[in-house]
Amino acid sequence: MASSGVGEPGLMVNANQTTRIVGLEDAESRELLEELFSVMYAEDAVYEHSWRQGDVVIWHNLAVQHARGGLEGNGRRTLRRVALGEKGFWEQCPTLRYADFKNQQNTAA
Template sequence: MEIRQLAGALGAEVLGLDLTGQIFDTDFVAVRDALHVNGVICIRDQGEMTPEDQLAFAARWGEISIHPYVPSIEGYPGIMKIYDPNPITQTWHSDSTHMSDPHAYTLLLARVLPKVGGDTMFASAVRAFQSLSPRLQDMLRTLSAVHEGTSLAADAGLDHEAVMAVHPVVRAHPDTGGEALFVNDNYVTRIDGWTPEESQPLLEYLYRVIGRYENTYRHRWRDGDLVIWDNRSTQHAVVGDVAGEERVLHRVTIAGSAPA
């Protein structure tokens, strides 16, 4: 097995690992450690993985999370079909931050890819926070933000309280201790205790910092790619340039803990 860094900010690829067979503990630990260092990893050449293989490998990362209102593919609870980039997925975000315990990891397996396009952008929320002035960092550590579910939750009939949470604007990674910005334009509606109008200038500035080129990595999908990212330290957004071609990926998310 070989692990190679893909960009300066974040991102690495794993070569020579077959997830359809036995995975040694030493290999899994090396992959997990690489993810914590690089924020996002791509395990190449996993096109032969079955849904059972994906769920079995995902279970090694923790408890598989079942989405509360987006259905799983039939027969495989926990695997969600991802297709057709939309305005929500094209915005910088971390998965399901409106939950009291947002997801820790996401595993996304390429099933059908367009000839070109449909790349996924990743950003290091750790590097973004580190780039801020010490005085601003200190102020942000004192703030929390209100996260609320999208219109899809309301359409599914979920109560508002079930898809709303208040989280620190800066969270510490439970394994590495690294501090990361934990606000995103998908779910955050305001700074806790502030009005939306007061909150917007600061939030928009932080979103711009997260998306700065020097904090990002662009993943160009290949057949058989299994991409795993850490939702505690990164954000992601799909590039919506697929012109009518099919793009299908299978997603599994791993339950996390309350940000602190």
């Protein structure tokens, strides 16, 4: 997919959902994914936020991989999504299809 900021080709991958890169031979795909994941998940590349009352965390949704850990003992959370930009998500990601996502549900742990 093209990067929304610079218009250059890019990859959107994560270890939980990416099994191969289409267009590459299996061995080449595995090798590239292993290299990408080793950089992406290196200890010095991961930020884990310690939440306190009133905290706000903002990230670029297409540039930063994000997830949450366990919720034990954290109490109730309120999440809000804010989208800023000249183009909407689907316009920025023309190769993605809404039908691929519409049946997914977010559930609390």
